[in-house]
Amino acid sequence: MLYLVHMDVHIPDTVPAEQAAEIKAREKAYSQELQRAGVWVHLWRVVGEYANYSVFDVESNDQLHEVLSNLPLFPFMTITVTPLAQHPSAIR
Template sequence: MLFHVRMDVRIPHDLPSDAAAEIIAREKAYAQELQRSGKWRHIWRIAGQYANYSVFDVKDNAELHEVLSGLPLFKFMDIEVTPLLRHPSAIREDDS
């Protein structure tokens, strides 16, 4: 089941830079592991923003929340979730 997610990262400017760097490194590893598992199906950077648009493919809402709330940057993010489904005009196999 697919979900569209927008993540905006807002790291407080007074967070020590090594603490920030450590979280960001864990975030990257976490994101890549989830992509390999197929649950984080797409991720794109938004030009000019510390933000991304992503598409997740998970079993249900509970799994989506587990994945998102486990993000190392979760507490510094604004997250918007939109449930998706196959569009009646879609022709591509994996757009659902």
Template sequence: MLYHVRMDVHPPVDHRSVDFEQLKVEEKRIAQELQRDGKWLHLWRIAGHYANVSIFDVADHDELHRILTSLPLFPFMSIDVTPLAQHPSSLR
């Protein structure tokens, strides 16, 4: 199943309470691993925002939920998920 996912990151006000830079390093590692595995198909930065738009290809809602909640930055994100379906006018 394909999903359009927007993730907006809201860094903690008190950076001393968490090693936010280390979380970003781990987030990048996991995102790249998921891309290599074919789960995270596309990843685009939204210009002017600490946010991204991504396309995931996973088995179901539960797998997507597991992936998103396992991301190191998940506690600092607001996430909007839209399931996608084939459009009848699409050439693909």
């Protein structure tokens, strides 16, 4: 099942810079692991924002929830999920 996910990140100023850097490093490692596994199919930055649009390929709503809630930046995110279906005019 494919999902379009918009993630908007807001790390509070009260989080020390060193801690924020450590969280971001764990986030990068986890996201790259998911990309290599074929779960995180696309990752696109939103220009001028600390946000992204991503496409995930998972087996269920529950698996997507697990993947997203395990993101180290999850506590600092606003997430919008849109399920995707094949378009009848698509050639791929």
